Amino acid sequence: IGEIRRYLRDNNPIRVSRSLRDIAYKAIQVREVLLNKHSREPSLNEIADELNLPREEVIFAMDAIQEPVSLFEPIYH
Amino acid sequence: MKLHNRMKIELMSLPENVGLARIAVAAFASECNLDVGELEEIKVAVSEAVSNAIIHGYQKDANGVVTLTATLQDNVLEIIVEDKGRGIADLEQALEPGSADDPERMGLGFVFMKSFMDEVNVESEPGRGTRVRMIKKIPKNPQAEN
Amino acid sequence: MKLHNRMKIELMSLPENVGLARIAVAAFASECNLDVGELEEIKVAVSEAVSNAIIHGYQKDANGVVTLTATLQDNVLEIIVEDKGRGIADLEQALEPGSADDPERMGLGFVFMKSFMDEVNVESEPGRGTRVRMIKKIPKNPQAEN
Numbered sequence: 001i002g003e004i005r006r007y008l009r010d011n012n013p014i015r016v017s018r019s020l021r022d023i024a025y026k027a028i029q030v031r032e033v034l035l036n037k038h039s040r041e042p043s044l045n046e047i048a049d050e051l052n053l054p055r056e057e058v059i060f061a062m063d064a065i066q067e068p069v070s071l072f073e074p075i076y077h
Numbered sequence: 078m079k080l081h082n083r084m085k086i087e088l089m090s091l092p093e094n095v096g097l098a099r100i101a102v103a104a105f106a107s108e109c110n111l112d113v114g115e116l117e118e119i120k121v122a123v124s125e126a127v128s129n130a131i132i133h134g135y136q137k138d139a140n141g142v143v144t145l146t147a148t149l150q151d152n153v154l155e156i157i158v159e160d161k162g163r164g165i166a167d168l169e170q171a172l173e174p175g176s177a178d179d180p181e182r183m184g185l186g187f188v189f190m191k192s193f194m195d196e197v198n199v200e201s202e203p204g205r206g207t208r209v210r211m212i213k214k215i216p217k218n219p220q221a222e223n
Numbered sequence: 224m225k226l227h228n229r230m231k232i233e234l235m236s237l238p239e240n241v242g243l244a245r246i247a248v249a250a251f252a253s254e255c256n257l258d259v260g261e262l263e264e265i266k267v268a269v270s271e272a273v274s275n276a277i278i279h280g281y282q283k284d285a286n287g288v289v290t291l292t293a294t295l296q297d298n299v300l301e302i303i304v305e306d307k308g309r310g311i312a313d314l315e316q317a318l319e320p321g322s323a324d325d326p327e328r329m330g331l332g333f334v335f336m337k338s339f340m341d342e343v344n345v346e347s348e349p350g351r352g353t354r355v356r357m358i359k360k361i362p363k364n365p366q367a368e369n
């Protein structure tokens with residue numbers, strides 16, 4: 001347990017927002033690569049597979065780099 | 078009809094929960110093998126419906142509960158967003174573009190929902206609440222292996 | 224005690240919903256300004272509890288419903304995972320490491336939950352279901368900006 005805990009901690013002294021941004025940018029790059037390779041829009045599953053991440057992690061990250069509320073809801077900004 | 082998956086979420090009526098609803102629905106829909114753009118459209122539709130429940134339904138009273146139900150049956154994704162808030166008196170007018178009651182708002186929420194989803198039904202009763210039911214047909218096989 | 228936020232999620236007992244539960248909790252907890260390691264630990268604890276409900280509680284019968292409740296009150300995050308499955312006959316033994324009923328499993332789920340969360344309580348009744356309540360103290364101000 002101690003080892004797993006150390007693994008989780010040591011690799012991640014950073015803020016969540018920062019790590020999500022990193023994943024999101026990687027996802028955007030991978031999407032671009034797959035798009036060029038197959039000449040079609042890749043599915044989220046394909047992007048997640050390529051990144052070796054669960055697809056919900058990619059969703060969470062991609063969402064984090066967007067506006068917190070919908071683009072069309074100016075009221076909170 | 079084969080039921081593939083279902084989830085129900087109850088959220089406090091807080092602006093930060095719009096993001097939560099959006100991520101949960103995207104994660105739910107992601108088993109349908111959609112691409113990022115298709116997921117984005119579903120997320121926008123859900124954001125609009127949940128924001129409406131919070132802003133208009135409960136008028137930002139955090140104690141309200143917004144209920145989101147997502148069901149995946151055959152190739153059909155159904156999303157229902159419900160509130161027990163103040164309801165809509167003139168539903169026909171509310172569904173039109175630019176019907177915002179506040180000049181700062183664009184009044185495009187329902188328009189987005191209708192353009193991003195294949196079907197949108199709204200039921201509302203003044204003083205009792207609103208229920209928005211949205212349907213999206215999934216072009217690909219839901220449980221397809223990648 | 225000030226209630227900051229609450230959500231309740233009901234999920235079908237499907238393995239793919241473990242990821243959904245994990246990400247919903249991550250989104251919920253992300254307003255607590257945790258670092259990645261802390262958030263990751265909470266996600267592991269939730270994954271273990273939800274997996275147990277699906278694998279052991281409902282023995283993979285997809286019709287079971289797993290309920291996840293998350294509450295943020297003052298600096299305390301409470302997570303409850305509940306199932307109406309077969310329950311645990313010998314709770315004391317189940318909480319020990321290596322108590323797996325299947326030699327392929329490690330029997331470390333509860334051990335992880337206990338080491339990653341500040342408090343873990345399990346209630347269970349054979350034939351009626353199991354309820355795991357986990358508490359995490361949030362060191363920082365919940366609504367702090369990063």
Ligand SMILES: Nc1ncnc2c1ncn2[C@@H]1O[C@H](COP(=O)(O)OP(=O)(O)O)[C@@H](O)[C@H]1O
Nearest residue numbers: 129130133134171177178182184185186187207
């Ligand atoms: N859940 C709801 N409860 C009460 N009123 C609502 C609800 N959803 C929408 N409305 C009403 O319908 C109108 C149009 O909604 P919408 O198209 O999203 O535009 P906007 O939110 O920008 O005003 C709102 O201004 C509001 O009066």
Ligand SMILES: Nc1ncnc2c1ncn2[C@@H]1O[C@H](COP(=O)(O)OP(=O)(O)O)[C@@H](O)[C@H]1O
Nearest residue numbers: 275276279280317323324328330331332333353
């Ligand atoms: N929700 C549950 N319903 C029924 N039995 C459970 C539940 N959660 C745990 N158990 C029992 O407790 C044991 C220990 O659980 P855990 O520590 O997670 O180890 P593992 O899941 O690897 O067996 C399980 O093997 C199972 O017998």
Ligand SMILES: [Mg+2]
Nearest residue numbers: 125128129186
């Ligand atoms: Mg709106």
Ligand SMILES: [Mg+2]
Nearest residue numbers: 271274275332
């Ligand atoms: Mg386990």
